[in-house]
Amino acid sequence: MTTQPLLSVRDLSVEFLTRQGSVNAVDRVSFDLHAGETLALVGESGSGKSACALALMGLTTLPGRVAGGSVLFDGQDLLSLPERALEDIRGRRIAMVFQDPMSALNPLLTIGTQIDEVLERHTALNAAARRARTISLLEQVGIPKPAERLARLPHEFSGGQRQRILIAMALACDPQILIADEPTTALDVTIQAQILALLAELKTRLKLAVLLVTHDLGVVAQVADRVAVMYAGRLVEVGDADALFAQPAHPYTAGLLRATPRLSDIQHRMTAIEGVPPDPRVRRSYCDFAPRCPGADAACAARPPLQSLSPGRLAACVRPFAPVWKEVA
Amino acid sequence: MSAPVWELPVSAPAATGWRALSDRQRGWILALVLLLALAAVAIVLPWLAPYDPATIKLSARLRPPAWEERGSLANLLGTDNLGRDVLSRVLHGARLSIFIGAAVVAISAGVGVLVGLIAGFAGGRVDAVLMRWVDIHVAFPGLLLSLVILVILGPGPGTVILALALNGWMVYARQIRSVVLSVRQLPYIESAEMAGARPARVLLRHVLPNLAAPLITLMVLEFARVVLAEAALSFLGVGVQPPGVSWGLDVANGRNYLTSAWWLATFPGLSIALTVLGVNLAASRLRLALDPREREKDFARKLLAKEAR
Amino acid sequence: MSPTNQAGRGLPRFLLGRFLQGLLVVVGVTTIVFVVTRLIGDPVQAMLPVDASAEDRAVLARALGMDGPIWLQYVHYLRDIASFQFGDSLWQHRPAVDIVLERLSGTLTLCLGALAVAVLLGVPLAIAAALKPGQWADRISVLLSLSGLSLPQFWLGLLLILLFAVTLNWLPSSGSDTAASAVLPIVTLALPALGRIAMMLRSALIDELNSQYVRTARAKGLRSRRIVLVHALRNAAVPTVALLGWEFAAMLAGHTVVVETVFAWPGLGQTAVQAIERQDLVLLQAVVFFIAFLIVILNFCLDIVYRLLDRRIAV
Numbered sequence: 001m002t003t004q005p006l007l008s009v010r011d012l013s014v015e016f017l018t019r020q021g022s023v024n025a026v027d028r029v030s031f032d033l034h035a036g037e038t039l040a041l042v043g044e045s046g047s048g049k050s051a052c053a054l055a056l057m058g059l060t061t062l063p064g065r066v067a068g069g070s071v072l073f074d075g076q077d078l079l080s081l082p083e084r085a086l087e088d089i090r091g092r093r094i095a096m097v098f099q100d101p102m103s104a105l106n107p108l109l110t111i112g113t114q115i116d117e118v119l120e121r122h123t124a125l126n127a128a129a130r131r132a133r134t135i136s137l138l139e140q141v142g143i144p145k146p147a148e149r150l151a152r153l154p155h156e157f158s159g160g161q162r163q164r165i166l167i168a169m170a171l172a173c174d175p176q177i178l179i180a181d182e183p184t185t186a187l188d189v190t191i192q193a194q195i196l197a198l199l200a201e202l203k204t205r206l207k208l209a210v211l212l213v214t215h216d217l218g219v220v221a222q223v224a225d226r227v228a229v230m231y232a233g234r235l236v237e238v239g240d241a242d243a244l245f246a247q248p249a250h251p252y253t254a255g256l257l258r259a260t261p262r263l264s265d266i267q268h269r270m271t272a273i274e275g276v277p278p279d280p281r282v283r284r285s286y287c288d289f290a291p292r293c294p295g296a297d298a299a300c301a302a303r304p305p306l307q308s309l310s311p312g313r314l315a316a317c318v319r320p321f322a323p324v325w326k327e328v329a
Numbered sequence: 330m331s332a333p334v335w336e337l338p339v340s341a342p343a344a345t346g347w348r349a350l351s352d353r354q355r356g357w358i359l360a361l362v363l364l365l366a367l368a369a370v371a372i373v374l375p376w377l378a379p380y381d382p383a384t385i386k387l388s389a390r391l392r393p394p395a396w397e398e399r400g401s402l403a404n405l406l407g408t409d410n411l412g413r414d415v416l417s418r419v420l421h422g423a424r425l426s427i428f429i430g431a432a433v434v435a436i437s438a439g440v441g442v443l444v445g446l447i448a449g450f451a452g453g454r455v456d457a458v459l460m461r462w463v464d465i466h467v468a469f470p471g472l473l474l475s476l477v478i479l480v481i482l483g484p485g486p487g488t489v490i491l492a493l494a495l496n497g498w499m500v501y502a503r504q505i506r507s508v509v510l511s512v513r514q515l516p517y518i519e520s521a522e523m524a525g526a527r528p529a530r531v532l533l534r535h536v537l538p539n540l541a542a543p544l545i546t547l548m549v550l551e552f553a554r555v556v557l558a559e560a561a562l563s564f565l566g567v568g569v570q571p572p573g574v575s576w577g578l579d580v581a582n583g584r585n586y587l588t589s590a591w592w593l594a595t596f597p598g599l600s601i602a603l604t605v606l607g608v609n610l611a612a613s614r615l616r617l618a619l620d621p622r623e624r625e626k627d628f629a630r631k632l633l634a635k636e637a638r
Numbered sequence: 639m640s641p642t643n644q645a646g647r648g649l650p651r652f653l654l655g656r657f658l659q660g661l662l663v664v665v666g667v668t669t670i671v672f673v674v675t676r677l678i679g680d681p682v683q684a685m686l687p688v689d690a691s692a693e694d695r696a697v698l699a700r701a702l703g704m705d706g707p708i709w710l711q712y713v714h715y716l717r718d719i720a721s722f723q724f725g726d727s728l729w730q731h732r733p734a735v736d737i738v739l740e741r742l743s744g745t746l747t748l749c750l751g752a753l754a755v756a757v758l759l760g761v762p763l764a765i766a767a768a769l770k771p772g773q774w775a776d777r778i779s780v781l782l783s784l785s786g787l788s789l790p791q792f793w794l795g796l797l798l799i800l801l802f803a804v805t806l807n808w809l810p811s812s813g814s815d816t817a818a819s820a821v822l823p824i825v826t827l828a829l830p831a832l833g834r835i836a837m838m839l840r841s842a843l844i845d846e847l848n849s850q851y852v853r854t855a856r857a858k859g860l861r862s863r864r865i866v867l868v869h870a871l872r873n874a875a876v877p878t879v880a881l882l883g884w885e886f887a888a889m890l891a892g893h894t895v896v897v898e899t900v901f902a903w904p905g906l907g908q909t910a911v912q913a914i915e916r917q918d919l920v921l922l923q924a925v926v927f928f929i930a931f932l933i934v935i936l937n938f939c940l941d942i943v944y945r946l947l948d949r950r951i952a953v
Contacts, residue, residue, distance in 0.1 A: 019628055059856055061848075062632050091859035098857070103850035107950055108872050117868075118858045155950050169858065461659070468663040468937060470929050472892025473910060474670060477926060480914050481674050557790055561896050564792045565911060580793055584900070587796060588804050595800075598793030606788035630844075634772025 005032035006209050007056070007094075007177060012069035014051045014060060016280075023280045025051040025064065027233040030306075033177065038203060038210040040220040040241070042256075043230035046277055049213045050099075052230070053181050055079075056211075057096055058086045073177075092122040095170035099182040101162035105154040112150030115169050122173045137168040141198060160191035164198065171202065178203075179211045184219060196222050217260045221245060226312075229253050232278050232288035235306050239313040249315035251293045251324045258325050271325075287316075295324030355618045360545045363611050371427040378417035379405075382574045386412035391590050407592045409582065415592060419600050422576040425569055426604070429490055430556045434548050436494040441501025442544070446536075448502065449509025450528050460506070463499045471496040472561070479567040489568050493555055504547055505540060512536050542619035549612040553605045560601050576601045649945075656941055660934035665716075667930040671923050672715055724924040729916040734924035737909065742928070744814065744905030748897065749889045751820060752827035753882065760832045764839035765866065768847065779836040786833025791893060795826040795900035812902035823901040827893055831885040838881050842874035849873075876948050883940035887933045 014026040026048040033039050043049045055066050058078060071078040073094070078086065090096075098104040106114060112134060119130040131150070138146030141164040154162055163183060170178055180199065184192040200223050203210055214220060220227055220241065227244050229237040229252065237250040248254040255273040275292035278284065287303050290296040299318045306316040389412040393400040400407060406415040448459040475492035482488045512518060512535055522531060562568035563577030571578070576597040583594025617623050718724065724734040763782075766775030802822060803811035810819040846852060847870050855865045895907035902908065906925055913921040 017632060019624075057857060059853060061853075062636065063629060087859045087861060089859065090857055096854075096857040098850065098854060100850060104854045106851040106855070106869050106873070108876075108948065109869070117860060117864070121858070121860055121864075153949060166854070169854075465659065465663050465666055468660075468887075468930075468933060469667050469670070470887075470891030470926065470933060472895055473926050473929055474667070476895070476910060476914060477671055477922060478674050480922070553787070557788075560790050561792060561892075564790075565896065565899060565914075567914065577790075577792075580790075580796065584796060587800060591800060594793070594796050598790060598796065601790050601793065602788050605790075606784065609784065609787050630771050634776075 003034055006035045006073070007033040007211075008070075008072040009033075009056065010070045010072070012052060012055060012071065013067040014048070014055045015065055015067040016051075017063045017065065018281075020281065024067075024233050024283075025280065026055065028069065029230070029233075029235050030069075031228050031235065031238060033209050033211055035176070035209050036203075036207050037225045038212060038223050040212045040214060040224035040227045041230060042214060042217065042220055042227055044215050044277060046280070047215075047230040048233040049215075049230050050181050053096070053179050053211065053213045056179065057090055057094060058083075059096075088122075091118050091170075091175070092173045093175050094177045094179065095173075095175040096179040096181065097163075097166050097170045097183050100186045101159055101166055102154075102186070104166055105162060107154055110151050110153060111157070111165050112152075115165070115172055118169055118172045133172070134168075137172055138165070140171075140202070141165070141168045142194075143168070159187055160194060163187060163191075163195055167195075167198065167202070171206065171208075174206065175208070177209045177211065179213070181213045182215070183212075185214070185216070192219070199223060217256055229256075233280065234288065235314070235316065236289065237315045237317075238306070239315075243313065247321060249309060249313065249320040250289075250317045251295055251322070252289050254323075254325055255292075287318075293324060294326070295319065295322050357541070359611075359615050359618055360549075363549065363608075363615075367427050367431070367608075371424045374420045374423045378414075378420040380414040380417040382413060382418040382421040383572050384413060388412065391586070393590070394592050406596050407590070409579070409590075409593050410586060415579075415596055418574055418579055419576070419596050421574040422579065422597060422600065423604070425486060425573060425575055426556050426559060426601075429486055429493075429559050429569075430552045432490045433493040433497060433555045433559075434552045436490070437497035437551070438501050438544070438548055440494070441498035442505050442540075444498070444502040445505025445507075446509060446532070449506040449513070449536075450532070456506070459502070463502050467499050469496070472558070475558075475562060476565070476567055479562065484567045484570050486569055486573065489559055489562055492562075493558055497551060497555065500551065501544070501547065504543055508540050508543060509536055512539055546612055546616050546619065549608060549615060553608040553612070556601065556605055556608070652945075653942075656938055660938055663934050664927070664930050668716070668719055668923075668927055669712075671926055672712060719927060724927070725920045727913075727918055727921040727924075729913065729918040729921060734921045737921060738906065738924050738928050741904055741906050741909045744903060745890070745894050745898070745907060747820065748823055748827055748894060748903065748905060749886060751824040752831060752889060753886055755824060755828040756831040756835050756885065757882070759828075760835040761839060764836045764843060765871070767836070767840045768843035769866065771844075776840075779833075779840055782829070783833035783837040786830035789829070791826055791830065792896045792900050794829060795822070795897060798822050798826060799901075814903055819901075819903075823897050823903050826900070827889060827897045830893075831889070834885065835878065835881060839874055839878045842877055843870055846870040846873045876944070879943060879947060880940070883936060883943075887936055890929055890933055890936070 009032070010030045011028045012026055012030070013024065013028055015022045016025050017023075029048075029052055031039065031041075041049045041052065051060070051064060054060050054064075056071050056078065058066075058081070060066055066079055069079065073089070078089070081089075105111070112131075115134045115137065116130050119125055119133060123130075125133065134150065135146045138149070143149060143161060143164055149157075154165075157165065163186075167183075183199070184195050187195065196219060199210070202208065203223075210223075212219070212224060224241045227237075227239060227241050228235055229250065231252050237244065237248065237253045239249070244253065245257065248257055252273075259272050273292055278288050278291070285301070285303060287293075287296070287300040290300040293300070304316050304318045306314050308314050309320055386408070389404070389408050390410055392404050392408040394407045394415075395402050395405045397407075404414050404416065406419065408414055409418070444459055444463070448456040475489075475496060478492045478495075479488050482491075513522070513531070515535075518531060518535055522528075559568055560575070560577035560580070563575040564581045566581065569575035569578055579597035580594045580601075583590070583592075583597065586593050617627060722735055726732055727734045727737055730737060763775055763779050766773075767779045770776065799811045799822065802809045809821050810816065811822075813819055843866070847866070852865060852869060855869050860869075893907075894905060895910055897903070898905045898908035899911050906929060910922060910925045913919075913925060
């Protein structure tokens with residue numbers, strides 16, 4: 001892409017302060033997000049992807065802390081803005097949808113109130129106009145009979161409906177960027193599909209840029225244009241979704257793909273990546289994935305940097321594209 | 330060529346001393362220390378008293394504390410209207426208050442834990458009935474009923490213990506039942522029970538260890554509350570009676586001389602406050618030591634405080 | 639996940655259940671008083687002067703209805719109580735009910751005043767403490783909470799008298815003649831409640847501020863003020879209101895006895911102590927009954943308020 005990126009993250013680092021010292025949850029992560037594209041930030045639990053997403057909006061709370069880097073948006077570094085300026089951007093130009101729809105909504109306030117307050121905060125609409133817009137938003141996300149449901153509390157809706165409400169809330173003020181942190185993880189598979197379809201439709205219609213944080217490659221395959229893979233707090237591979245799925249460069253990506261069950265492969269056994277993610281408290285100089293990588297050798301003792309393999313394609317491996325995983329019979 | 334070994338750096342040296350102990354062990358030790366401290370105070374303190382607290386010496390009545398004009402070193406904290414040494418009375422008062430506190434806690438904890446265990450394990454109607462009884466009993470006006478009981482049965486340490494224990498067991502029952510229920514709902518316990526594990530076994534191996542921490546903390550907090558309650562009852566005249574020595578009794582007596590002899594009410598009351606304060610602080614420490622979640626919260630709070638500054 | 643609201647349907651049944659439970663409480667309390675006064679110890683003896691004759695005793699027993707089989711006495715007792723007949727006070731020789739009703743307002747004044755103080759001071763303090771940990775508001779709430787937990791109320795009252803009435807002479811030390819005489823008793827009664835309420839609200843606020851929905855609210859760009867006052871406080875209010883109710887009950891059930899005695903404030907608590915001093919069991923029973931009754935009504939109202947605040951609670 002030759003257009004200017006909408007969001008430019010450079011060397012973002014987030015640390016967590018624990019009683020035993022500080023731990024790097026995100027270590028110098030850099031990526032760009034362009035208008036209208038969907039970038040999937042992929043990784044397993046503990047890879048730092050959620051911490052990354054929160055840091056973008058300045059929502060990191062203690063014991064977490066942004067330790068360095070910059071997030072350029074509209075010519076400004078979000079990390080250096082004062083809180084009040086950030087509050088103007090949040091919900092208005094960059095919006096976020098969280099993982100657990102049950103707890104992400106205030107249980108004691110009506111959904112009408114919770115959507116209305118975003119509109120009141122960021123727009124100059126009067127009460128009637130806000131109400132109309134709220135109803136319209138709920139219709140767009142597929143909540144039936146929205147006018148009657150405005151005075152209902154969150155617990156009166158199903159999980160899928162609550163997630164739709166959260167999406168409606170996020171899109172209320174026409175943001176340019178939507179960050180979705182595991183938006184479907186807490187939902188049934190069938191509901192998952194509906195929500196993803198909804199997101200895809202909204203994204204096209206509203207020309208949104210979406211940063212989708214997820215651990216589920218199935219979800220990525222459905223909606224992502226580009227993919228960034230994280231492991232142990234660092235980016236290990238970035239690239240166009242189709243190209244990455246066809247030919248993964250980093251052994252971890254390849255392992256993830258191999259481990260994802262596919263309908264066409266019902267003959268093969270389930271394969272997992274042996275071992276566990278590394279302890280974030282320990283500082284290493286070698287490649288984080290090496291202990292689990294079948295193709296690791298002495299060359300991996302010096303952690304390889306994330307380097308460009310071709311335009312738009314990066315990987316942090318000394319031997320990208322090497323077929324390290326044995327085919328399972 | 331052998332695969333390289335990805336050695337992790339040497340981990341922190343094995344913990345020694347206090348750090349090596351588990352939460353449960355720490356809890357037992359702290360509780361034991363507290364118990365010994367209280368016992369020591371109760372036993373040793375009266376020995377330190379320079380005089381017999383009941384000795385009447387009318388020629389030395391209403392002497393102010395030693396640092397005041399008319400005071401003397403013979404009576405460091407002054408004397409009361411009957412010439413009794415305030416310091417000695419303060420030191421002796423500890424014994425009865427601590428004894429009553431311990432006795433009430435022991436009895437009400439015993440009853441409450443039993444009820445809680447039965448309710449938690451039996452479940453169903455037994456549980457419902459027992460908890461209904463607890464709810465009703467909790468709604469009773471405690472101090473008032475204690476007053477009635479004490480008036481009819483006659484005041485004194487024994488009746489005080491009975492009255493306070495009668496009103497204090499409910500909180501243990503609720504707490505214990507809550508722990509039992511949450512342990513029994515753990516998936517692996519549920520499956521164990523379904524596989525035939527006997528309740529006694531579940532009780533001993535799984536419930537009791539989880540009970541120790543909240544129970545100890547609760548007992549310590551209740552002890553503080555009972556000491557205050559006994560003081561209030563003695564103050565009102567229905568608790569410990571003369572010639573027994575109680576801080577509450579002395580404050581009541583001191584009330585009559587508030588304007589002329591301020592030290593009579595002040596020092597016994599101060600002793601109550603310091604004792605209860607000490608016990609409450611110990612309870613906070615205990616909670617921190619025994620509950621890792623509290624430690625994390627405490628740590629997070631300290632972090633926030635540091636950042637705010 | 640059922641999307642419908644059941645609150646309307648189950649409410650009457652719930653209220654009925656609560657009413658019955660309250661009834662049981664009152665019956666339970668009065669039965670205990672009955673048991674203690676009749677079965678154990680000899681109340682008639684307790685009410686007579688030491689040198690009374692057997693004849694005097696019989697006369698008094700008949701007057702009090704304390705002759706005859708126990709179960710009959712119990713039935714009469716319950717019947718009398720249900721119609722609010724407690725008999726005449728042995729001390730003042732007029733219906734005990736009248737005395738109780740006269741003194742009731744005194745106690746309610748103190749309790750409501752103390753609650754008001756606890757809330758008006760405690761809520762802002764807790765909010766300030768939750769927002770800025772480690773700063774002055776936080777330290778003050780911890781201090782207040784510890785003092786409230788540890789200082790005996792009767793001693794605190796005496797100290798306040800010593801300071802403000804005796805030494806500084808700003809306020810009266812006892813009685814209820816002027817509005818100013820309510821100040822010290824209310825402060826004394828309020829302090830432990832203030833400490834506990836500030837602590838609980840602070841703790842609840844901190845928990846709420848760490849919750850997911852607050853994170854969502856922040857992600858929406860809402861100002862801190864709205865997040866604290868509209869979102870967090872609303873949720874933290876639920877357990878705090880429950881605590882307020884408990885504090886009120888605790889005041890009625892015991893603290894007023896001590897505070898009214900210390901300040902010679904005319905109220906039910908002082909009446910109870912006076913009844914004890916004068917061996918007036920009739921009056922004492924009336925006082926105990928009324929207080930139990932008040933507490934039951936209070937709990938009942940509290941339950942309703944609680945359910946209104948938190949519409950999630952299934953009825």
